[in-house]
Amino acid sequence: MTDLAHDYLDLDSLLSADELELRARVRSFVDERIRPDVARWYEAAHFPRELVKEMGALGLLGMHLRGYGCAGRSAVEYGLAALELEAGDSGLRTFVSVQGSLAMSAISKFGSEEQKQRWLPGMAAGELIGCFALTEPTAGSDPASMLTRAVRVGSGWVLDGAKRWIGLASLADVAVVWARTDAGVRGFLVPTATPGFTATAIEPKLSMRASIQCDITLNDVRLPAEAVLPGVTGLRGPFTCLDEARYGIMWGAMGAARDAYETALAYALQRRQFDASLAGFQLTQQKLVDMVVEIQKGMLVALHTGRLKDAGRLRPEQISLGKLDNVRSAIAICREARTILGGNGITLDHSPLRHANNLESVRTYEGTDEMHTLIMGRAITGIPAFAPGRPS
Numbered sequence: 001m002t003d004l005a006h007d008y009l010d011l012d013s014l015l016s017a018d019e020l021e022l023r024a025r026v027r028s029f030v031d032e033r034i035r036p037d038v039a040r041w042y043e044a045a046h047f048p049r050e051l052v053k054e055m056g057a058l059g060l061l062g063m064h065l066r067g068y069g070c071a072g073r074s075a076v077e078y079g080l081a082a083l084e085l086e087a088g089d090s091g092l093r094t095f096v097s098v099q100g101s102l103a104m105s106a107i108s109k110f111g112s113e114e115q116k117q118r119w120l121p122g123m124a125a126g127e128l129i130g131c132f133a134l135t136e137p138t139a140g141s142d143p144a145s146m147l148t149r150a151v152r153v154g155s156g157w158v159l160d161g162a163k164r165w166i167g168l169a170s171l172a173d174v175a176v177v178w179a180r181t182d183a184g185v186r187g188f189l190v191p192t193a194t195p196g197f198t199a200t201a202i203e204p205k206l207s208m209r210a211s212i213q214c215d216i217t218l219n220d221v222r223l224p225a226e227a228v229l230p231g232v233t234g235l236r237g238p239f240t241c242l243d244e245a246r247y248g249i250m251w252g253a254m255g256a257a258r259d260a261y262e263t264a265l266a267y268a269l270q271r272r273q274f275d276a277s278l279a280g281f282q283l284t285q286q287k288l289v290d291m292v293v294e295i296q297k298g299m300l301v302a303l304h305t306g307r308l309k310d311a312g313r314l315r316p317e318q319i320s321l322g323k324l325d326n327v328r329s330a331i332a333i334c335r336e337a338r339t340i341l342g343g344n345g346i347t348l349d350h351s352p353l354r355h356a357n358n359l360e361s362v363r364t365y366e367g368t369d370e371m372h373t374l375i376m377g378r379a380i381t382g383i384p385a386f387a388p389g390r391p392s
Contacts, residue, residue, distance in 0.1 A: 005265060009296050014303060015076075022077045026084040029058060034088035039348040041210040045203065047091065048210070049171060056126025060085075060096050062104035064244075068120035070104070075309035079251035079302055086252035087259040090358035091211030093252045098167040099123060101244035103130030106176045106187055109240060110231030115189060119174055131172040131199075133163040133190075133216055134238045140165075141371050142387070143178070143185075143235060148218060150179040150188060150228075157228065159188060159196075159221040165365065169199035169214035176229075177218065178238050187229035187237050196221035207361040243319050246366045247309060250322030254298045256359055257330035260352035261291040264337035267350070278340070287340060291333045298326040317379035324372040331359045 012020065033051060041048055055061055059071035060081055066072040073081075086093035104123050107115055107130075122128035139145045148161025159179055169175060175190045175197070190197055196219040201212050229237065265288055268279035278284055305322050308314040334356035338345035345353055363369060371386075378384045 005292075006262070008292050009300075011296065011299055011303065015080075019074075019077055019080060022073065023080040023084060025058065026060070026081045027087075029054070030084050030088040034085075034092055038089045038092075038210060039354070042089065042091075042354055043209070043348055045205065045209045047095070047168070047171070047212045051092070052095070052129065053126035055096060056124060060100075061126055062100040062108070062120065062124050064100070065104060065108045065120075065124075068108070068116055069124035070108075070120065071124075074306075075247070076303065076306035078248060079306045082248040082252040083255035083258075083302075086255035088255075089210050090252065090256060090355070090362055091208050093248070093255070094167055094208065094211050094362075097245045097248050097252075098132055099130055101248055102132035102241050103172075103174070103176050105241045105244045106132065106229065106237065107189070110187060110229040110237055111189070112226070112230050114226065115229070119189070122173075128173040129168055129171050131166050131169040131175045131214075132238075132241065133166045133169065133175050133177040134242075135163060135165050137162055137164045137215075141368060143238065146178065146180060146185070148177070148179040150181045150186060150223075152182075153222070155225050157188065157223045157225070159190070159218045159223065161218045163216040163218075165202070166199070166214045166216050168212050169216050170201050170212055172199070175199075175216070177216075184233045185235055185237070186233060188223060188227050189229065190218075190221060190223065190227065194221055194223070207357045239316075242366055243316050246319045246323045247305065247314075249362060249366060250298075250305065250319070250326040251302045253327045253330035253359060253362060254295060254302060256355040256362075257291070257295050257298065257333040260334040260337035260355050261288070261295060263351050264288070264291070264340040267344075268340050284340060287336050291336060294329045294333055298329055301326060315379075317375050320367070320372040320375040323367065324369055324376070327359060327363045328369060331356055331363060334359060 062070040063073045064075060064078040082093050085096060104120060107119055123130055134143055136146050150157045150159045161179060172192050175192055177188045177190050178185055179188060198217045199214040201214050268284050271278040301322050305318060334352045337352035341350050344350060348354060374386050
């Protein structure tokens with residue numbers, strides 16, 4: 001196996017010493033703490049909560065945020081961490097994304113100083129878990145149609161409604177809940193021990209089995225005035241956080257793809273059929289080459305996008321390009337990698353099909369292919385086509 005098998009275009013030469021060191025630390029964590037047990041966790045639908053504080057100690061939680069115990073790392077460094085985590089499993093990368101890019105970002109960007117001091121240090125350390133409650137049973141791609149409502153009662157608020165597909169909600173200490181008010185959509189910090197807040201894990205699942213996604217019900221949830229995030233009104237708030245998560249996804253998907261490819265390559269090199277190495281067959285080499293081409297292209301997209309983000313020049317529609325293409329390419333790579341493994345590929349002894357199943361969720365959340373296509377279409381044509389006939 002040559003160096004070209006792992007980094008055909010020498011993309012490592014585009015990374016700084018600090019970036020390479022950060023990647024190596026996260027890769028070692030994945031190799032030591034995730035790979036040995038992830039198949040068992042996936043089969044048992046178990047989220048390894050014991051890793052949360054370890055991730056905090058590594059500086060992975062809210063790592064792109066500054067202050068309040070956060071690591072203040074660059075966008076590219078965060079992307080590299082997401083890539084390595086998802087090479088282990090999408091569910092573990094998803095936890096870091098929900099905690100940091102969604103819940104912690106919302107508090108950091110839009111919270112009061114008191115809210116930041118109360119929640120961010122504990123979340124950065126992994127001592128507290130947060131979730132981000134936007135999607136509803138009848139409002140997935142169209143959050144503007146959300147039904148969850150917050151009403152002023154005296155000096156406080158009362159929330160009623162339902163949310164669905166909320167990552168880690170049943171383990172969370174605080175939920176960032178987005179709700180309609182008379183003044184527009186607002187974000188609320190809801191301690192999950194608050195009466196009327198109920199989170200129920202969604203089971204059984206065929207994807208993201210080493211993670212937890214929940215239904216949330218909000219029944220007469222009473223909150224003080226200071227529960228509202230003061231820094232934003234309207235859907236700009238949740239959309240800003242979603243862009244942070246979407247950015248990490250374009251890196252993470254390439255981690256899953258790389259792991260599936262490397263698994264298939266190692267298998268092909270040791271497997272013999274018709275008294276010859278499986279890697280020596282032309283059709284096998286074509287599959288491997290196609291995977292390398294797509295992974296290298298996806299990595300270049302992610303890296304360039306990260307450099308734009310660090311320079312403060314990244315636009316939402318550029319994030320959509322990376323999320324859209326890298327995830328759908330990663331699914332194709334993982335499925336093709338499974339074919340090289342033959343029947344053995346359907347077992348949890350090998351990672352490609354597990355990655356492919358997980359990526360079906362990644363492809364759906366934080367914007368489906370269709371939504372990112374329309375975001376790009378609007379940017380290209382200037383015409384919004386999300387809901388023909390409805391004002392945008």
